[in-house]
Amino acid sequence: MKSFIVNKNIMRYEIGNPIDTDAVVNKGSKEVESSIPFFEVQIKDEIRLNLVMGKNNKIYGLGQNIRGINKRGWIYESFCSDDPNHSPDKKSLYGAHNFFIVDGCEKFGVYIDFASKITYDVGYIKKDELNVTIDGKDANIYIITGSGLREITKKFLDIIGKGYVPPKWAFGYLQSRWSYPTGNEVERIANEFIERKIPCDGICLDLDYMEDFKDFTLSEERFPNFKGLVQRLKDKGIKIIPIIDAGVKIEKDYKVYEEGIKNSYFTLDKEGKPFVGAVWPGKVHFPDFLNKDARLWFGMQYKSLIEMGVEGFWNDMNEPAIFYSENGIDKAYKKIDELKKQELNIHTFFQLKDSVNNINNSIDDYKSMYHNTEKGIVNHYNVHNIYGYNMTKSASEGFNKIDNNKRFLLFSRASAIGAHRYGGIWTGDNSSWWEHLIMNIKMLPSINMCGFIYSGADTCGFGSNVDSELATRWNQFSIFAPLYRNHAGRGTRNQEPFAFDIETEEIIRNTIKFRYAMIPYLYSEYMKSINSSDMLIAPLCFEYDDKHASQVEDQLLVGDSLMIAPIYEPNKRGRYVYLPEDMLLWKVKDYNNKILEVINKGHNYIDVNIDEFCVFIRKNKIFVHGEAAQSTEKLNNKTLNLIAFVENKAEYNLYDDDGISKDYKKDKKSNLKIIITVENEKYNIKIENTGNNEVKKLNVTIVTAYGKEIKEIVNI
Amino acid sequence: MKSFIVNKNIMRYEIGNPIDTDAVVNKGSKEVESSIPFFEVQIKDEIRLNLVMGKNNKIYGLGQNIRGINKRGWIYESFCSDDPNHSPDKKSLYGAHNFFIVDGCEKFGVYIDFASKITYDVGYIKKDELNVTIDGKDANIYIITGSGLREITKKFLDIIGKGYVPPKWAFGYLQSRWSYPTGNEVERIANEFIERKIPCDGICLDLDYMEDFKDFTLSEERFPNFKGLVQRLKDKGIKIIPIIDAGVKIEKDYKVYEEGIKNSYFTLDKEGKPFVGAVWPGKVHFPDFLNKDARLWFGMQYKSLIEMGVEGFWNDMNEPAIFYSENGIDKAYKKIDELKKQELNIHTFFQLKDSVNNINNSIDDYKSMYHNTEKGIVNHYNVHNIYGYNMTKSASEGFNKIDNNKRFLLFSRASAIGAHRYGGIWTGDNSSWWEHLIMNIKMLPSINMCGFIYSGADTCGFGSNVDSELATRWNQFSIFAPLYRNHAGRGTRNQEPFAFDIETEEIIRNTIKFRYAMIPYLYSEYMKSINSSDMLIAPLCFEYDDKHASQVEDQLLVGDSLMIAPIYEPNKRGRYVYLPEDMLLWKVKDYNNKILEVINKGHNYIDVNIDEFCVFIRKNKIFVHGEAAQSTEKLNNKTLNLIAFVENKAEYNLYDDDGISKDYKKDKKSNLKIIITVENEKYNIKIENTGNNEVKKLNVTIVTAYGKEIKEIVNI
Missing domain, CATH: 3.20.20.80 (Glycosidases)
Incomplete structure (x- = not known):
């Protein structure tokens, strides 16, 4: 195993001779003496990382997978799988997203850069053990330290390169x-x-x-x-x-x-002939x-x-x-022919079913396929x-x-x-x-x-x-x-x-x-996430570290200003919402009709009719929105509406660009900075415009900590 | 259609010539002129009952089925089915329980006494329509009226005869x-x-x-x-x-x-030969x-x-x-032989899977089987x-x-x-x-x-x-x-x-x-449910008719004294609990260790560690329990423990009998009535013993509305 410094928060541990997946853009080249911290590591035909978790340890990450935000209590297999039945006993979905954070007395992130199967037993077989099994001898393992969940995530996102930007x-x-x-x-x-x-x-x-x-x-x-x-x-x-x-x-x-x-x-x-599968x-x-x-x-x-x-x-x-390979279907037909000669019993009846049901996406087929890479022939598995x-x-x-x-x-x-x-x-x-x-x-x-x-x-x-x-x-x-x-x-x-x-x-x-x-808000937040290597949609506990926030898995932060609390059960006309701080609730029926209400920190039950959904504007944050249109190209953002929930100071940076080209990479982008401050109970709105030529007017609604609404119009 | 009065709350509508299922013990014999109320009724090859539901109408019942207590928003098929995959898109499980209550401005119960398939579209295809389709022309339909959900249920339970009593x-x-x-x-x-x-x-x-x-x-x-x-x-x-x-x-x-x-x-x-199936x-x-x-x-x-x-x-x-019939397996093998000759495409590949997967529990097989009943040969379907x-x-x-x-x-x-x-x-x-x-x-x-x-x-x-x-x-x-x-x-x-x-x-x-x-409490409550044709486990809204109670589907009443609020999500160390009135919370870790707390009416968040569960004792109710033992026969109930949450008066009837014979039907049973009253801030405990020879001592803990604990010992 070799160890490399990526940066002051990140170490890379190279085990064996890993395939270059090109997942990481900054791999670090300065080799040092070090060994993988936190885990008990076993390297044999497979690589195992074991960790004893404390009672309150939480595990976040692993991307596209079933179950909760805290992944504890299940086994996950990182192996891209086409299985349309996402039932609660599934271990793999379509993605292989091998980044996770251990949140305990010590917080750290782990990214396993490996192109085949990895199994994560997150306190499932033994409730206090995290067992990671990498199905191979060659892998890069990154350990990322930092003071908080969001910081660790940002450090990780930083080394894997800026995310995709759609039009x-x-x-x-x-x-x-x-x-x-x-x-x-x-x-x-x-x-x-x-x-x-x-x-x-x-x-x-x-x-x-x-x-x-x-x-x-x-x-x-x-x-x-x-x-x-x-x-x-x-x-x-x-x-x-x-x-x-x-x-x-x-x-x-x-x-x-x-x-x-x-x-x-x-x-x-x-x-060495082209592999034949059927889809x-x-x-x-x-x-x-x-x-x-x-x-x-x-x-x-x-x-x-x-x-x-x-x-x-x-x-x-x-x-x-x-769906099947020639080999797979032949095996199935052969099995069926065999069974046909017998009277089926408990075992053979299920063999008949399995013979057909296990044809799809078989590991045998994956192991029979090869790639011709720059490094030579590689087995698909x-x-x-x-x-x-x-x-x-x-x-x-x-x-x-x-x-x-x-x-x-x-x-x-x-x-x-x-x-x-x-x-x-x-x-x-x-x-x-x-x-x-x-x-x-x-x-x-x-x-x-x-x-x-x-x-x-x-x-x-x-x-x-x-x-x-x-x-x-x-x-x-x-x-x-x-x-x-x-x-x-x-x-x-x-x-x-x-x-x-x-x-x-x-x-x-x-x-x-x-x-x-x-869209003005969502696009602005999206682009800022990409440009600053950050998340757009985050769990509450990535922003609030009070004791209860990590128990909340059905509310999300969307960008910097919003928290949402969706209804996800039939016949429900309300739900409990936990607020880690006072927030401003906009129960939306129609975006032209704003009824705003300050909801106090703590546990709240909110009535939510079928024609309503809840948008919470965080304290000292500003939510920007414009008018709807039939399609995005018809959006007219000359006038924007701001809802600011201000206790002392709120600031928002409205990012924008042409939305179609990659010129934003060449700094062709704009920023409209809005700063709302309070002095002697007077609210001041300051605008700093860097290149935004579209927005001409802001309809500002300031809601004070006590729920008083102040309306202002700002021309730009 | 003929109409019969069963009693003052129940009418029976006999359509065609129904099979006698013997489900109802009191069918009513006084024929009157009447037609099925509430529903639009169509009788052709099948019987349809249609009802327009109001926005707030709720539908309760249908027994063993997926989804919530309020059944609105799904299609259910009453057709006993062996399907081990109880996923959220299943329409049938193992039971056929055709009793339901419509809870709206008018409340009424419906029992359909019919031995084959019934489909209930409860606001699924059209959100405001309840469509019941009875797959046949002959059925008994009972309409049960009453003032409340529980009363209607009791009236229904009364006509179907007293429930099974286990040892x-x-x-x-x-x-x-x-x-x-x-x-x-x-x-x-x-x-x-x-x-x-x-x-x-x-x-x-x-x-x-x-x-x-x-x-x-x-x-x-x-x-x-x-x-x-x-x-x-x-x-x-x-x-x-x-x-x-x-x-x-x-x-x-x-x-x-x-x-x-x-x-x-x-x-x-x-x-006419014995039907052959395979299991x-x-x-x-x-x-x-x-x-x-x-x-x-x-x-x-x-x-x-x-x-x-x-x-x-x-x-x-x-x-x-x-699992299969000879006919079914032959059909499957034939289909497979046919497919074998072809290169499978999108359609035929799924036909191959279906050929094997649809063998089990096929309607064709059910329709090929016959019963020799007193009324002649009847098709199984x-x-x-x-x-x-x-x-x-x-x-x-x-x-x-x-x-x-x-x-x-x-x-x-x-x-x-x-x-x-x-x-x-x-x-x-x-x-x-x-x-x-x-x-x-x-x-x-x-x-x-x-x-x-x-x-x-x-x-x-x-x-x-x-x-x-x-x-x-x-x-x-x-x-x-x-x-x-x-x-x-x-x-x-x-x-x-x-x-x-x-x-x-x-x-x-x-x-x-x-x-x-x-067990002293559970058995007592069980037997009282049976003897009084009542439920043992009930939704909150069957007892409390405040606006919120019917929104609560994850708390239950267990017998007359208890409400429970289980934890049913991974990694959760607490939950919200709605109390329709003040209740006494016993967070149980160990039944010998009672920490009691009065929780106020309304919405509450309760911390519940992994080694704890919540038992709520209702206001003016008494919870009776004894000591555990290795098995029920070793239970010793000479001393019982009572927890009473008393505002003004609480009463409990502790039923018991020999637990092994049917002598309770001949009145060989006992009742220990405990009445706790408050007068001038003094709590009086009165005991009326009718035949209980086992209990000698009661350790009584009275908790007042304000949380004060009073301990008393009562010798019997």
């Missing part, structure tokens, strides 16, 4: 469904949004826009004149966002297939995203769609999902977790080459830390379960900790059928997630905002309009 | 596992409980005690000298409780099979429990085990579960929901014949209303999920509403692996359920109280000891 329109509402099967249907849906005055910025296309599920093809039958469709909708403010799957259909004369074969761009089997299109090869040339080649494929006007994509099935990551990178590299100063929307299902620099993620195929709404709430801060700030769940749920109340409550939460997409699975009930009843439609319309009004 | 030892702790595979292992487990001083009254035997899963056989190899084992353990206070499955193995010379064949006691197929033993016939002779015949089979000293049974797989019910009745009829004054323990997986008179139920194959602990909490009051007072869930969860914290919290809840059984599935982690760590063992030991100390 501003990606903060609009996105509608999706598997599938809107024809161009006509897509257009009908778009028009519904417009006619019903429900803001919308994009419609995602699922599998059926393609010809036979072939990447970068278009169904002539269902989507004739695709370019025209894209343009017509774009004129209305709605972008088309097609899906791209990892697997490339094996089909003679299909361009992508032929090119891949010709250039050996596909992953290999044991004999939606039937038999496919998998692009070898770990091969630099193959990665860029695939990335350039997006060009055909971009030339038709497409500005955003979602990458799917890139764990990679493998050893790099499994960075396959989806490199598909995201592939698209991003392609985009850069195609139009290097343009921001594209890109989000992926599979991911690993590192991919956060190239795209966002959604949380995969959840279900229309109330349990998945609260899981969504608890998962977002953990995902933020791992660098994926542009993220969100399938609002209303992908699998199962949603009802109007769950749809309402889910929308009322998702407006606070950067990626706000409503997506539904095949065969499930329609769940567009207008799919229910007039009352529900009106509530969801108002909810989405609040989102659009909030 | 008192059935209120002890029961340990179970699939499986303790040998007699030696069972004995070892029993000894562990005794050595570790953890109270226990029974060990359940799952499948493996039998020879090849054959009902009423014993494995000579694994359970030699079964009678000796039963006796040895009984001497230690631990009863053996074997499982009995519905299916009878087809095996020449197997006595039960041969008798069944000889007497035509099995259900039939289309051709654990492989191919089986199903006893025709709807045939009176077959039912009694099967009931008498229990005799062989009873003669070996067995006093309790659990009936399983009686929905009935059918039409009486599906009363099959398990009649298996319970079968056992009960057998017990009566074998020893007509003895109480046997009996609980079943499948059930329908009516079966509550013959046995208890457990809630089937749940999982070791936190989500199933809260589901358990919310389900019990609904089950109580439908008459199944002796009920409980598999504590710690059946499927999946439990961890020490979930095990602890689940035990802390289950001590309040009449049926308190810890049961685990095959291949899952051990979950006996001593399977974790010393600290957890100590907490669970103390928890179980509290249960044993509480």
Whole structure:
């Protein structure tokens, strides 16, 4: 083991000869004598890190995973998995996010830079033990120290490089469904949004826009004149966002297939032939995203769609999902033939079921696949977790080459830390379960900790059928997630905002309009998170260190000014809210109607009707919002509204930029600084404008600590 | 449709020519002119009841089902189903409990006496509509009016007849596992409980005690000298409780099979031959429990085990579960052969999975099975929901014949209303999920509403692996359920109280000891519920009609004196509790250590450490408890402890009887009435003893409304 100083808070421990995942941009090169602190470390065929936890120790992080913000009490397996049943006994979802913080007498962060399976037993088998098992002998382990949870997280985010920045329109509402099967249907849906005055910025296309599920093809039958469709909708403010799957259909004369074969761009089997798996299109090869040339080649494929006007994509099935391999299906059929000859008993009956049910995503298949990397041939199992990551990178590299100063929307299902620099993620195929709404709430801060700030769940749920109340409550939460997409699975009930009843439609319309009004704030906070390597959505205890804050897992901080407390249970018309300090409650029904109330520090029960959601403005903070519009490009922020909850001094920096280019990296960005101070019971508003040419007027509502409202208009 | 007056609160509407399920004991015979009130009724091939619900209408009842106490927002199918995956999208569990209450401006109860599928869309497809679809043309519908939720429930419980009364030892702790595979292992487990001083009254035997899963056989190899084992353990206070499955193995010379064949006691197929299904033993016939002779015949089979000293049974797989039929498996194999010839695509791949996954419990199989009833041959589908019910009745009829004054323990997986008179139920194959602990909490009051007072869930969860914290919290809840059984599935982690760590063992030991100390109260309340046709475990809003009470679904009333507020989330060390009135909190760590605190009416946050649970004693109520013991037969209640929270007057009736015979029906029971009154700040305790010869001394702790404790000793 070698030890390297990354910076004064971070040490890297290099065990064996690790694969370079490129997850960390600052690895440190100054070697020193040191050994991994805190843990008992065992290095054999696998690496084990063991720690005895104190009764009050909490473990935060691990990104996209089930359960709470405090991860204690379960086993998690970091192994990108396509499993649509996110039940409470699942150990893996789609992402591999190996950063966590141990919060005890000593607080420290751990990042394990490793491309295959890691198992975390967080006080599950033995309640006081944290056992980490890295399935290999080669890994980089980073130990990050700092005084608090947020500081440690920031230090970590700092070494993995700045996160992905989508275009501003990606903060609009996105509608999706598997599938809107024809161009006509897509257009009908778009028009519904417009006619019903429900803001919308994009419609995602699922599998059926393609010809036979072939990447970068278009169904002539269902989507004739695709370019025209894209343009017509774009004129209305709605972008088309097609899906791209990892697997490339094996089909003679299909361009992508032929090119891949010709250039050996596909992953290999044991004999060195292209590996054959089966996914939606039937038999496919998998692009070898770990091969630099193959990665860029695939990335350039997006060009055909971009030339038709497409500005955003979602990458799917890139764990990679493998429905079956020839070997797997042969084994299954063989087993079935064997069983057929017998009278089934207790054991053989379940063998019959397993024979078919264990075909998908089998470890055998992963272990039979190979990558041709710069360092030579590598077995897929050893790099499994960075396959989806490199598909995201592939698209991003392609985009850069195609139009290097343009921001594209890109989000992926599979991911690993590192991919956060190239795209966002959604949380995969959840279900229309109330349990998945609260899981969504608890998962977002953990995902933020791992660098994926542009993220969100399938609002209303992908699998199962949603009802109007769950749809309402889910929308009322998702407006606070950067990626706000409503997506539904095949065969499930329609769940567009207008799919229910007039009352529900009106509530969801108002909810989405609040989102659009909030975009100045959300975008500003998003960009500041990226630029300062910080989280956007954080648990209460990352900001407040009182005894109770860490018990609260159903309230979240959104940016610097807001706390939210969503309703996530059916038939509930209120909830308990814990306030670590006095806050200003805006119970939103309609963003044009502000009824503000100071809520005192401590435990509170708040009534929340079905048409309401709670926004809490923190003490000495300012919430900025504008007016809603049908789409982000129509947002007019000449006049902004400020709600300031001021005890002594509140300050807000409103970041903005063009929202479409990467010029912000060259300092083409603006900052409108608003400072509100109190002197002799008089409130002074000071503005410092650095480059904002849009905002001309501020309608300021100051609420004092005692609930008195003062209205001011400030011209800029 | 005919209408009958049952009594002044209840009308019966007879549609068509309904099957007599024998669920109701007082059906009413005075015919009058009337039509079903409240609902819009459609009678065609199926019967539909439609109701527009007001915004604040709530729907209670439907017994064993997923989701909340208020059933609004989901579709439920009343169709006894063996599905071990109780995920949030399931519509049916094991029971068919067709009683519900509509709570709005008008409050009324509805009981649908029907033996096949009923679907309840409770504001799911349309949020304001209740749509009930009865899958048939013949049904009895009862409409029950009354002033309150509890009164309506009591009126209903009154017409379905008094509930099952188990022996008192059935209120002890029961340990179970699939499986303790040998007699030696069972004995070892029993000894562990005794050595570790953890109270226990029974060990359940799952499948493996039998020879090849054959009902009423014993494995000579694994359970030699079964009678000796039963006796040895009984001497230690631990009863053996074997499982009995519905299916009878087809095996020449197997006595039960041969008798069944000889007497035509099995259900039939289309051709009139015994229906063949496959379950654990492989191919089986199903006893025709709807045939009176077959039912009694099967009931008498229990005799062989009873003669070996067995006093309790659990009936399983009686929905009935059918893994496959010959027809079903042939169809699956045929489908697979067809698919084998093709390259699988998106559709055919899922067809392959479905071909195997849809074999179990197929409607086709149910529709291919027939019963030979007094009224002629009946298709199983039409009486599906009363099959398990009649298996319970079968056992009960057998017990009566074998020893007509003895109480046997009996609980079943499948059930329908009516079966509550013959046995208890457990809630089937749940999982070791936190989500199933809260589901358990919310389900019990609904089950109580439908008459199944002796009920409980598999504590710690059946499927999946439990961890020490979930095990602890689940035990802390289950001590309040009449049926308190810890049961685990095959291949899952051990979950006996001593399977974790010393600290957890100590907490669970103390928890179980509290249960044993509480048995005088629990038994008294249980018996009073049965005798007065009341619930034992009720939602808050059944007792308190303030605005907030109906929002509370995670606190329950247990008997007349107690309210509980369990912890049901991981890593939680406290929770919010709503008190509709001032209550006295006993935060129990150890029942010998009483720290009592008056908690004020309203919303409260209560810290609850992992080794604690909350017992609230209601205002002007008395909680009675004794001392724990290793088993119920060793309970010594010469001295009882009373905690009374008294503002002006508290009264308690302590019911007791011999706990083993049915003599209580002949008035062989006792009542110890305790009346505490306040006069001029002096507390007077008055005792009226009607036949209790056991209790000699009462240690009384009176806590005043202001929290002052007064200790008194009363000799009787």
